[in-house]
Amino acid sequence: MSDDLHETASQTAGPYVHIGCMPNACGITGVFAEDLGAQMLQAETPGQRIAIEGVIFDGDGAPLTDAVVEIWQADEQGRYTTRSAAFSGWGRAAADAETGRWRFETIKPGAVPCPDGTVMVPHITVWIIARGINIGLHTRMYFPEDYDMQAHDPVLARVQPTGRLHTLIAEPGPDATYNFNIYLQGPKETVFFDV
Amino acid sequence: MPRDWTRQPAARAPAYRSSSMRSPEHARISMPATPTENIGPVFTRDSLGPLDHDLIVNHARPGQTAMGARLIVHGRLLDQTGRGVPGALIEVWQANASGRYRHKRDGYLAPLDPDFGGCGRVITDQNGAYMFRTIMPAPYPWPNGGNDWRPAHIHFSVFGQCFAQRLVTQMYFEGDPLIARCPIVNAVPDQDAIARLIAQPDMEATVPMDARAYRFDIVLRGRRASYFENRPEGI
Numbered sequence: 531m532s533d534d535l536h537e538t539a540s541q542t543a544g545p546y547v548h549i550g551c552m553p554n555a556c557g558i559t560g561v562f563a564e565d566l567g568a569q570m571l572q573a574e575t576p577g578q579r580i581a582i583e584g585v586i587f588d589g590d591g592a593p594l595t596d597a598v599v600e601i602w603q604a605d606e607q608g609r610y611t612t613r614s615a616a617f618s619g620w621g622r623a624a625a626d627a628e629t630g631r632w633r634f635e636t637i638k639p640g641a642v643p644c645p646d647g648t649v650m651v652p653h654i655t656v657w658i659i660a661r662g663i664n665i666g667l668h669t670r671m672y673f674p675e676d677y678d679m680q681a682h683d684p685v686l687a688r689v690q691p692t693g694r695l696h697t698l699i700a701e702p703g704p705d706a707t708y709n710f711n712i713y714l715q716g717p718k719e720t721v722f723f724d725v
Numbered sequence: 726m727p728r729d730w731t732r733q734p735a736a737r738a739p740a741y742r743s744s745s746m747r748s749p750e751h752a753r754i755s756m757p758a759t760p761t762e763n764i765g766p767v768f769t770r771d772s773l774g775p776l777d778h779d780l781i782v783n784h785a786r787p788g789q790t791a792m793g794a795r796l797i798v799h800g801r802l803l804d805q806t807g808r809g810v811p812g813a814l815i816e817v818w819q820a821n822a823s824g825r826y827r828h829k830r831d832g833y834l835a836p837l838d839p840d841f842g843g844c845g846r847v848i849t850d851q852n853g854a855y856m857f858r859t860i861m862p863a864p865y866p867w868p869n870g871g872n873d874w875r876p877a878h879i880h881f882s883v884f885g886q887c888f889a890q891r892l893v894t895q896m897y898f899e900g901d902p903l904i905a906r907c908p909i910v911n912a913v914p915d916q917d918a919i920a921r922l923i924a925q926p927d928m929e930a931t932v933p934m935d936a937r938a939y940r941f942d943i944v945l946r947g948r949r950a951s952y953f954e955n956r957p958e959g960i
């Protein structure tokens with residue numbers, strides 16, 4: 531172990547992260563044909579269509595209008611099908627420059643079996659980078675309708691005391707849209723994980 | 726492998742003012758590595774264009790090239806065991822040779838270069854090696870302490886073979902006197918970790934009469950061996 535290399539230190543993505551990660555979304559067109567992760571669904575993607583949207587708020591309650599959000603999830607059967615043309619499980623969105631709202635159109639993931647025999651409740655990993663964030667923040671979004679199963683989830687069981695668990699549960703909205711606001715500080719601070 | 730937080734920047738670095746309101750106050754909650762973290766998105770070369778790694782020409786008008794000192798930036802993407810990470814997506818972005826970003830929020834007086842977009846991407850080869858062609862970015866001023874100037878840098882976004890390896894960082898250039906003065910650099914609490922963010926000139930890789938070269942190796946977290954050796958393709 532002592533011969534192991536050290537992980538490279540993280541640095542903030544800064545205020546211009548869109549130039550590198552979503553150039554088309556910030557007006558740099560003609561370099562990359564498309565922004566990676568901008569579209570998660572294909573016509574043939576199996577599963578229940580949902581949308582996820584939210585705003586990231588700083589400690590002053592101001593929306594982060596310069597963030598990039600990535601999500602990573604299993605398919606409808608709870609499998610990570612990374613090479614599938616129908617659904618890669620990964621998406622990337624820019625916060626709106628005025629409102630800070632980001633949005634993904636995706637499918638609801640299935641429950642994910644773990645090698646140790648436990649099963650994780652349907653969840654979506656959410657990873658955020660922005661100016662002022664020195665190292666990307668990992669959280670998970672869970673679904674309100676899976677409430678009964680969540681008591682047995684091996685990751686949710688780590689959230690002790692349980693008073694902050696609700697920060698990981700999206701709120702249902704109209705048209706299969708889930709709202710998942712993220713709070714970086716304050717009484718509503720979202721749970722972030724050391725993955 | 727668990728992350729070594731002694732070599733990573735604290736969420737809150739008071740001298741970097743933007744971090745004050747954007748740093749969680751609760752400790753991160755540790756969790757077991759699950760399939761969600763042990764697998765990650767896969768990118769293939771067909772999703773990239775032939776000039777994506779060449780910032781000198783990928784936004785240039787026909788027959789033109791970006792203004793500035795021509796550079797090759799290359800290195801290897803490794804995991805903590807020293808193995809190259811093949812097939813990984815690396816994205817970069819940077820200011821132009823005047824220190825200006827092509828972004829509507831960048832108000833620096835220095836001029837835009839019509840032939841420079843500032844973005845590039847590449848996928849590592851079977852040994853984990855990567856290479857970009859670009860121009861030397863300039864330092865630029867930023868609103869932080871009143872008179873702060875970023876050292877010249879290139880931003881990197883790196884995917885590995887699993888989502889737990891996801892990394893965003895910045896590469897600096899050897900000899901830049903602004904590195905030691907930068908609150909973003911100094912958010913990293915370990916001097917050796919900072920030193921490894923500084924690319925070194927690589928005369929071997931220089932193209933005579935064309936481009937200087939800098940070498941920047943990047944290390945991603947290791948993974949538990951059982952997953953590494955026998956990578957599941959959807960459990």
Ligand SMILES: [Fe+3]
Binds near residue numbers: 544820875878880
């Ligand atoms: Fe920058």
